[in-house]
Amino acid sequence: MQLQTEKRYYTPEEYLELEETTEYKNEYLDGEIIPIVGDTTNHNKICLNFCRNFPLNINSQNYDIYMAGVRLWLSEYRFYTYPDVMVIKDNPIYHGKGKSTITNPQIIVEVLSKSTQGYDRGDKFRYYRSLPSFQEYILINQYSYTVEQYLKQSQEQWSIHFYEGENAVLQLASLDWQISLHDLYQRVDFELVED
Template sequence: MLVKTKQNFYTPDEYRQLEETTEFRNEYRDGEIVEMTGGTINHSRIIRNLSRVLGNLLEGQPFELFHNDLRLWIPRYRRGTYPDVMVIEGEPVFSEGRSDEILNPIMIVEVLSKSTKDFDREDKFRFYRSIPEFREYVLVSQQEFLVEQYIKNESNQWLFQEYEGESVTVAFPGLGVQMSMSEIYNQVIFETDETELHQ
């Protein structure tokens, strides 16, 4: 979830300096700084599961997985953001003079929340598509066994694939690996209408 801070304009360097000292992470949106609030336990569990299982599957391959404490910089749109999971092929490419801000993920995973799901599907995906190396976008629901995937083919077209249900397996073709839905959702307890009423 994102919370807007004061409507001041910040340069990218001012934002980066703030991120070095602030207690909480913030996104940068072309001059505006937006505070990121904490996620749910299911959000954390899904990120943990993806990081652990995918990280093990990629062992010994030319890929490196990072989760939501490493910043991605998107030069074309002057955006700084913290994707839930990123995978890089080969060596990370950093913003000039930095070691905390990368430029070249081939795959990004976002765990959807009620407040950010539309932004993740639309504007954020548009921003990510400006990254030359980027070729796989994965959106994971917290509400049900549902994974949405966009894959860039050799003709630079984005193809959509949906995985639904507890028994299916999700393929990550750009990485040459797959995960079962039960691995992605290990220990995740879905909220029902009744539990939401009592919160």
């Protein structure tokens, strides 16, 4: 006979209190706390390359860029998460007390892993689309020179563009900036096998 354990549900306040003391980051989805899988060195290099190359001023407009440590709140789904990279135009809009949770990214970047790629393309993208400020979603494959770019056309419609090969150039659509996949994947070792 298999014993069933009762699943515990947390309030957002309980989750935030736990996040202050936990060693590892967790997502929160409508009462459930979900551990975040650890990053690989290639994953980290790709995020750093994107952030390091991104300018903070484009056509006299200011942007902020955040990597992994800043939390995102999506009220429609009661969802806290930590996107790999977020780009915000002008000033962040904060949620709750403090300056660690924002609500207004224009661009979200996720580096795909074998264990999270389905989630990043599916439910997580659906949750992100509930944000009015969200215009562009970039998914970067950490195992080959491959990038997917989703562009908001209307509230219900998004287009997709694919970039493949070291010489391809990712051109953002919601702002005037581009990066070559050569620069995006600088010092990434595709032969390195990581869990």
